[in-house]
Amino acid sequence: MSITSENSISSQSDSWDTLQGRLAESIVxxxxxxxxxFDTGFSGTGTGTGFVVDAENGIILSNRHVMSAGPSSHKATFFNNQQVSLQPFYYDPEHDFAFFRYDPAELKGIKPRAIKLVPEKARSGLEIRTVGFTANEKMTVHQGELSQLDRNVPFYSxxxxxxxxxxxxxxxASGISGSGSSGSPVVDVAGDAVAIKCGANAGNSLNYLLPLQRVKYAFEFVRQGKIPPRGTLQTVFHHQSHVKAELLGLTTELAASEGIDKENSTGVLTVKxxxxxxxxDGVLKVGDIVVSVxxxxxxxxxxxxxxxxxxxGQNVSLRVFRNHEFTTVNATVQDIYQVTPTRALRLGKxxxxxxxxxxxxxxxxxxxxGVKVNGNFGTIISNYHTSNCKLITEVxxxxxxxxDAFMDIIQKIxxxxxxxxxxxxIANPRNEIVFVTNFLQTSQPDVLFTRSSATGFWSIEPFNGPLPAISKLEIPQSKTQNESHLQKSPPATGKMLFECIEQCKVFIEANPICATNGYYNTMDVGVGLVVDPQRGLILCSSRIGKNPASNFTFTIGVSRINATLAYIHPLYPFSVLKYSPEDIxxxxxxxELTEFNGRLAIGDEVTTLLGGEITLERMSSTVLSRGLVTSGVCEVCFPQQFFNIEAFSLLPNPSLKLADMAIVCSNDRISGILVNLPECSHSELDEYRVGLDISLVIPTLNHLRTSDYVPKPVRVLNAQFGLEDIYTIHALGVRKSxxxxxxxxxxxxxxxxxVDRELRVHPTDMPSLRVGDIVLQVNGHYVKGIVDLASFDTNEVELCIVRNGKEVTLTIPTAPLCxxxxxxxxxxxxxxxxxxFHSVNYYATSLASNAYNxxxxxxxxxxxxxxxxxxFVVEIGEHAINTxxxxxxxxxLLKDPKQIEFNAAVAENKEFKSGTIPGRDVKIRTVLINxxxxxxxxxxxxxxxPAWQLVRGPRIDDKWVYIAL
Structure with a gap:
């Protein structure tokens, strides 16, 4: 159906003064x-501009990069704020344009008129307007004029x-319009579109506009519900001026002999x-000048x-200028859709x-x-394995x-x-890598996305792979082999200690299932120490175990063993993993970690064993200092903060870039550990490490050796402490006695x-420490170190403090640390x-609910x-939220039952008018951390x-279970 003059913008009077009003109802x-x-797209949210090109059939033109090549959902907001859902019906396999469809019957209170596509009107010097939604502001108009009409494509990245x-x-064109204006029509004074806005260079105020010749060609098919035929030679062409063509040997006389009229063209096409x-391939060569087809x-x-x-699908004859002579070559035009992916397999992330x-x-x-891999979030193909090698050629x-070949192999593993x-x-094929990886223990279900050509929506179906694990009962082993690791060896001391530490060192990988506790989806690697082989306990830095919703594995010999996070210590930066001894x-x-005789003192000579992935290094160090740990919190994600810890530092201080943990030995005993503090992805620090006395670790290990459940919550005072010198505390009212x-x-x-800071908001009538309080005694005993204030076994303690220059005694309740x-x-x-999590309590104005986003x-x-x-989420729809x-x-209750029916219709490539995806309009009430x-x-x-939950049982070896809601 063609667009008549009565249904188009250009039927109105030609005036810039009235143009904006005439366009308003057609721009969305x-x-x-x-x-x-997916492909060259991105994941996330965004805004752009589109304009109606067929009001009767509900077709909107915009950019390919606005639509995205992968699964997506879209809405259009018209000038009267009416919204309709869109079908991402068609995006061009090469060029930056795409067509959305909507159901005109869903549009109320407004009757948009189509903007005509008139590419032939484009000429150098034409006065234009770009009308769109710059910075998501309604109807922004930028004026300019077309300048260069034969620019090669802009390069973005x-x-x-x-x-x-x-x-x-x-x-x-000159004049700049920013984010959100992509997809804007570029119109002349008659309101006809001569180009579409695609990009800009903010540095020199230039707009990059796509001509409409191929857009108009595709539109004639799209308005009929068809996919426009598109061909390719898998060749990139480049436009060169006649001057540069002459430098390549194509003189004026030679060009004229082939019918090239330099007066009516600005250059020629070369093979780039x-x-x-x-x-x-083998037909055209880089540098060829295309004369005719x-x-x-x-x-x-x-x-x-x-x-x-x-x-x-047909042969074409190309006349090219090569090596100072003309030659004719033939090639078969390939359907470009054959080399445009329409399926995506999700394994893990x-x-x-x-x-x-x-x-x-x-x-x-x-x-x-080959198979392109995207979504590098530390899962099957992780950043640790490869950062740039993203094209898989063999499995x-x-x-x-x-x-298809990739999925067939995966399903048989x-x-x-x-x-x-x-x-x-992809950027340098000489960079090849071979690595070994594994399937995750727990992740979201593996699924296959498939695009429907009828609507542009993607169906989702389960991917059945991999095969179940091979039962270890099927592997014949002798009784001696099966029980060898359960036999308790005598404790290692003296010179044997270093050799035993080497044998107990394991290399750990932590692959996140999802982000938690203030940490994003980043894979962590490091070393751990098997401290109880009979129980299957591994001591490691909390930097490895910072995200409890992770899949943990460690390698020993020829085996890669699954483990669970038994315990993250909420106060001290270490974690303990648990594995099944029967698995190895x-x-x-x-x-035999036991209490070290006294804590390390400044000046003590120690030996540090630094464990890399393969080797174990020994170095001699000296305890340089002891002091309170002060770890900052990123105000973007609020990761775990560590406080009220006295730690030691060494000289020289070993690097823990890969090791993540070092063992400190003194007097033939393990006396401490050196660990990296977990950092969020926004941290500017490469390393921040602390030394912990082994006495801080042993109580947790002793509990996990005898119990299948985590220790009872650590109880603390509602305060973060700092150490003040004697002069200052005396000036603040502490008596010399x-x-x-x-x-x-x-x-x-x-x-x-x-007290430097209160840890959480508390009722004003509850006895509590206040900022500025100086603690003299706990339960009648002087505070000799921060360990006396760090944690308690009782629900309340008696404190003798100095507050506002006066000495008082208070009974203060303790609270469980998050x-x-x-x-x-x-x-x-x-x-x-x-x-x-704890840092939320530390920074939140109030705890509005126990459901934190x-x-x-x-x-x-x-x-x-x-x-x-x-x-904090406090309401979803009409439902109050506390847990x-x-x-x-x-x-x-809010799940849309039409989702299954919708997915089946998309999988069958059925057509339907509406672009609405199953879901609900829901009001939510939230309270920010401030x-x-x-x-x-x-x-x-x-x-x-879809909604889902991850649930883990109460035992230390319980695994995460994915449950669809």
Missing amino acids: STSNTIPIV DDEDTYNDLNTFYYQ KVVPKGPA NGTVVTGFPELFEIIDGAV NIFHDMSFLEAATASSVAVA NYKPTPNL HSDEPIVVKAID DHNFPNL HIDNLMAVASSTKGFYK DANIRKIVCWAGMYLQEP FINSPGAPSLEETYHDNM LDDVVKAAK GDEIVKSIRTNDHYY
Whole structure:
């Protein structure tokens, strides 16, 4: 159906003064949510602009990078604030344009008129307006004029996940419009579109505009509900001026002999790149000047691709100028959709899909073959394995030319078998890597996304793989072998100690299932020490165990063993992992960690054993200092903070970049550990390490040796302490007699401890320490060190303090420190919820509920309207929220039952008018960590963002279980 003049903008009077009003009803603001990284797209939320090009059929034109190539959901907001859901019906395989569809019947109170696509009006010097939603502001208008009409495509980034256009001219125009204006129509005074806004250079105020020749060609098919035929030679062409062509040997006379009229063209097309193994490989060569195709002279992109798009599956004859002479070559035009991926496999947090022509065209000598991996969040293919090698070519020594081959191999591997992966760097294929990885113990279900050509939505189906683990009962072993690791060895001391530590060292990997406790989805690696082989306990830094929702593995010999996080100490920076001794055949020596005779003192000579992944290094050090640990908290994610700890430092101080933990020995005994404090991804510090006396670790190990459950909560005073010198505390009112008494019982002390900060909000009528209080005695005994104030076994303590210059005695209640060993995580509307962790209590104005949102999934519906995390959820719809169980109940009640039917329709490639995805319009009430209250409405998305929970039992060896809600 063609657009008549009565239904188009250009039928109105030609005046810039009235243009904005005539365009207003045809321009829309688009908002998108994109759950996964796919091809050259991104994951997250964004906004853009679109404009109606067919009002009767409900078609909106925008940018490809606004729509995204992968799974996505979109809404359009019209000038009267009416919103409709959009179908991401078609995006061009190469160029930066896309068509959305909506149901016109859903649009109320406004009747948009189509903006005509008139590419032939474009000319240098044409006065234009760019009308859009810059910075998400309604109807921003930027004026300018078209300047260069034959610009080669702009280059945005060499990152393989960044979209870059190719094989087309771009227009250039002055005047700048920022984020949110992508997809804006570029119109003349008649209101006709001559180009579409794609990008800009903020440094020089230039707009990059896409011509509409191929857009208009595609539109004629899209309005009929068809996919436009598109061809490719898997070749990147580049426009060169006639002057540069002459430098390549194509003189004016030679050009004229082939029908090239320099007066009516600005240059010629040259071959910039030929993708290996493509239809033009061995046919065209870099540097070739294209003269004609099938006898038609071509000097620009529109003429060339008009022929190629019309010759899909056919041979074309190309006349090229090469090595100072003309030659004719033939190539078969390939359907570009054959090299445009439409499926995505999610394993863990990784996304796998076929290599695309668009990525190969911007890569370095890489064919359209292999499996691209995205979503590098420390899961199956992790940052530790490879940061740049993201194109998988082999799995278990079998080639993976495409996703089908990859899935076939994966489905035949047992879940406990190692996976040998060969991958290459897309930017530099010479960078090849071979590494071994494993399937995760727990993750979200493995699924396969498949795009529907009828709607642009993606169906989701379970991926059945890998095979179950091989039962260890099927592996014949002798009784001696099976029981060897259970035989208790005599304790190691003296010179044997170093050898035993070497034998007990294991290399640990922590792969996150999701973000928790203020830490993001980053993989951690380091070393641990098997401290009880009969029980299966491994001591490690809390930097390894900082995220309890992780899959832990360690390697010993030829085995990679699964472990669970038995305990994260909430006060001291160490963790303990638990494995099943029956899973391994290895005889660990018995280290027999016991109380060291006294703590390390300044000047003590010690030996530090630094364990890397393979080797163990020994070095001699001296205890340099002892003092309070003061670890800062990132105000973005509030990770775990450590306080009220006295730690030691060494000289020289060994590097723990990979080791993460070192063992400190003195007098032939293990006297301490040196650990890195966990840092969040926003930290600017490379390393921050502390030395802990072994006496701080042993009580926890003794409990875990005899109990299947975590220790009872650590009880603390509601205060963070700092050490003040004698002069200061005397000036603050501490009598000299107290100072003399303290010096008599603890000659090495440097002063008393003063409250620097209250740890959490408390009722004003409750007895509590206040900032500035100086603690003299605890239960009648002078405070000789911070260990006397760090933690307690009783519900209250008697303190003698100095407050406001006066000495008082108070009975102060102790409070349990927030447990870092969380047992439940709920994800609803892309919002990850858990119980508040300690730093939240430390910084929050109030604890509004026990459902705390630390982070959101990329593109989550919960990020709609405003971007916030670090907040408490207090209401979902009409349901009051206080606990995570309340969230689970609300999620089940709000689930849209149409999701299964919708997914089945998409899988069957059925057409339907509406772009609405199953979900609910829900009001949520939240309280930010600073106390501000926010109420907003969101639209849940049960298709791409289903609700689920991770639950772990109370035992220290219980594993996480994924439960769909």
